[in-house]
Amino acid sequence: MASSLHSWSSGFFFLIVSTSAMFIxxxxxxxxxxxxxxxxxSLWSQAHATFYGDETARETMGGACGYxxxxxxxYGTDTAALSTTLFNSGYACGTCYQIKCxxxxxxxxxxxxxxxxxxxxxNWSKDSNKGGWCNPPRVHFDMSKPAFMKIAQWKxxxxxxxxxxxPCVRIGGLxxxxxxxxxxxxxxxxxxxxxxDIASMWVKGSRTGWISMSHNWGASYQAFASLGGQALxxxxxxxxxxxxxxxxxxxxxxxxxxxxxxxxxxxxLVMPTSLRTLSFFLFSHHIYLFYQVF
Numbered sequence: 001m002a003s004s005l006h007s008w009s010s011g012f013f014f015l016i017v018s019t020s021a022m023f024i025x026x027x028x029x030x031x032x033x034x035x036x037x038x039x040x041x042s043l044w045s046q047a048h049a050t051f052y053g054d055e056t057a058r059e060t061m062g063g064a065c066g067y068x069x070x071x072x073x074x075y076g077t078d079t080a081a082l083s084t085t086l087f088n089s090g091y092a093c094g095t096c097y098q099i100k101c102x103x104x105x106x107x108x109x110x111x112x113x114x115x116x117x118x119x120x121x122x123n124w125s126k127d128s129n130k131g132g133w134c135n136p137p138r139v140h141f142d143m144s145k146p147a148f149m150k151i152a153q154w155k156x157x158x159x160x161x162x163x164x165x166x167p168c169v170r171i172g173g174l175x176x177x178x179x180x181x182x183x184x185x186x187x188x189x190x191x192x193x194x195x196x197d198i199a200s201m202w203v204k205g206s207r208t209g210w211i212s213m214s215h216n217w218g219a220s221y222q223a224f225a226s227l228g229g230q231a232l233x234x235x236x237x238x239x240x241x242x243x244x245x246x247x248x249x250x251x252x253x254x255x256x257x258x259x260x261x262x263x264x265x266x267x268x269l270v271m272p273t274s275l276r277t278l279s280f281f282l283f284s285h286h287i288y289l290f291y292q293v294f
Contacts, residue, residue: 039195039241041098042165047139049099049161051148052081060144063118065093065218066188070117073190074172078147081118083133083140091239092116093219094189094196096168099141099151099161106156113166114147115196133158165240168196173264176234176250178257179220186222187213187234191262195240205230206253229253 053059057077060070064087067073080099086092095116101107120134120142128135134142141163145154152159170193179186189198201213201221207230213221232251237244251261 039167041167044162044164045139047141047161047163048133048158049101049141049143049148049151050133050158051143051145051154053145055145055149057144057146060118065090065117066220067117067190068177068188073175074170075115075117077144078112078114079117079144080114080147081120081142082116083120083136083138084122085136085139086116087119090215090218091197091199094168094192094198095240096166096196097141097163098166099143099163101152101159102162104152104156104159106153106159108151108153110150112143112147112150114141114143115168168193173262174247175260175262177260178251178255180222180257182228183226184222184224185227186216186220188220189236190219195238197239198236199239199242200237202235203227204233204235210235
C-alpha cells in the first residue's frame with residue numbers, strides 16, 4: 001500500500017492511507033477535465049445470487065475481464081461474475097456492488113462489497129427460473145464462494161438479494177499491464193477507483209499525438225501502432241461519470257510486453273476544521289487519515 005507523509009499544516013499531519021481513485025484528483029502525472037462528476041451509490045434493486053468455485057476462489061482467477069490472478073491485481077476473493085444484462089459487453093468490468101441477502105432463512109444480514117471481474121454466461125438449455133440464472137434479462141450475481149459465504153449459508157445455493165452500485169475504493173495506483181508486439185499494444189487497466197469502469201482510452205507516445213484505442217474485451221484496450229522506444233501516456237474516460245483523466249509518462253521508453261506499470265496520485269484536500277480526534281475520512285474515493293497534533 002502506497003503511503004506518504006504530508007507537510008504540517010494548521011496543526012495537522014496527513015497520512016495518505018490510500019490514493020487510488022482514478023477519475024477524481026490531480027497530481028503526480030495526472031490531470032483532469034473541469035467540473036468532474038463524482039460517482040454516487042445507486043438505489044437498492046432486487047436480484048439473485050449464487051456462487052462458483054470453492055473456498056480458495058481459484059476458479060475465479062482469470063475471467064472475462066482479463067484481470068488474471070486476482071490476488072496479484074488487488075481484487076482478492078471479494079468478486080462476482082455478472083449476468084450479461086449487467087456485464088454490458090465488458091464495460092462493467094471493475095465496477096463495485098454492495099450485496100445483501102434478503103427474505104430467506106439462509107441470510108446472514110451482512111452486506112458484502114464485490115468487484116465485477118467475470119461474466120456469468122447464459123445457459124439456454126435451462127429455464128431462467130430453473131438453473132438458467134444468468135439468462136437475459138435476469139440480473140444475477142455469481143459470486144466467489146468466500147464472498148457468498150459472507151451474506152448467506154453456502155448450502156442454500158441461490159438466494160434473493162438486494163444490490164446497489166457503489167464507488168470503488170482501491171489501494172495503490174492505476175495499473176497498466178502490457179501485452180502485444182511491436183505493432184500492436186494491448187493494455188489491461190486494473191485497480192480503477194471511483195466508478196471503476198472505462199468507456200474509452202487513448203495512448204500517446206513521446207513521438208506521437210493521441211492515438212485512439214479500441215475496446216478489445218473486458219478491461220483491455222488496443223492500439224495498432226508502432227510505439228516501441230517511446231515513453232507512453234494514457235488518457236482514460238470513465239463509462240459512468242464521463243470524466244477523463246490523463247496519466248502522463250506511465251511507462252518509460254524501454255517498456256516491455258508482460259510488464260505492469262503503476263502510477264499514483266494524490267489529492268489536494270480542504271481540511272475539516274472541526275476534526276478533533278483520530279478518524280477516517282472518505283473523500284472522492286480516497287481514504288485519508290487525519291490526526292490532530294495540537
